[in-house]
């Protein structure tokens with residue numbers, strides 16, 4: 001392992017306790033509960049801004065199929081069923097800022113029509129958000145955490161059989177990093193933690209034996225987002241935002257934006273070729289999320305098995321025996 005990039009100050013001697021002891025399930029559960037208690041404002045992330053264009057897309061959010069497209073200077077998100085006879089609007093085309101129904105040509109736009117009304121959307125330049133979650137105190141705009149001024153970015157979106165809570169819990173367990181993703185992380189040490197913020201030093205693998213060491217923090221600005229911010233080493237101010245967007249009961253989309261910055265001279269050039277860098281950023285994030293989706297799905301399966309009583313079978317023979325015991 002060869003360290004490249006800025007040197008960080010030495011840390012005090014490390015705890016000898018193995019990661020599986022440090023990864024205290026009670027701490028992760030408490031941090032997750034506190035994150036899930038935060039406001040969401042009804043907002044969730046749909047996808048990357050650059051992937052929402054004039055071609056209508058169907059995206060399912062919180063149990064509803066939406067048609068999503070870009071119309072001039074705004075993103076339209078509305079029910080995917082045509083108010084005339086129910087055709088799927090994402091199969092239509094956009095003309096003059098309106099989606100034209102593929103069955104009989106009804107044109108529908110941001111002004112709405114009868115019960116067919118658009119949802120509020122927000123394009124922050126990297127991600128597109130929609131206000132589609134019922135049962136929460138609604139806000140005019142989503143909580144967008146501070147980002148670097150100049151950056152290159154990449155966004156991945158993946159579906160998972162779990163709930164937002166499981167995605168959040170995965171991000172609040174940094175201790176799995178070097179064990180579960182050895183291809184990406186060489187060393188990882190949690191340097192400070194409370195249920196609202198976890199601080200760590202991590203050496204991530206750049207190429208071959210070369211690693212870059214940074215200090216970073218994890219926190220949850222809303223009940224559906226976790227933000228990792230680099231606070232020391234190369235790329236200070238860079239963030240990785242992980243958003244969990246409910247699709248349906250027990251299904252959730254992970255949308256993760258890597259927003260990287262640097263004060264190094266070469267970064268100006270990197271920004272000029274940002275579209276070329278994007279696939280590399282996204283491939284790296286996707287590799288991690290294939291594994292983390294499996295983690296989140298496993299967590300969800302265990303939670304729901306316990307809830308449905310499937311795990312109770314282990315205890316049942318003992319109870320049956322007790323019931324059969326002779327009365328006194």
Ligand code: FES
Nearest residue numbers: 082084085101104
């Ligand atoms: S179903 Fe859309 S115009 Fe008829």
Ligand SMILES: [Fe+2]
Nearest residue numbers: 176177181292
């Ligand atoms: Fe992970």
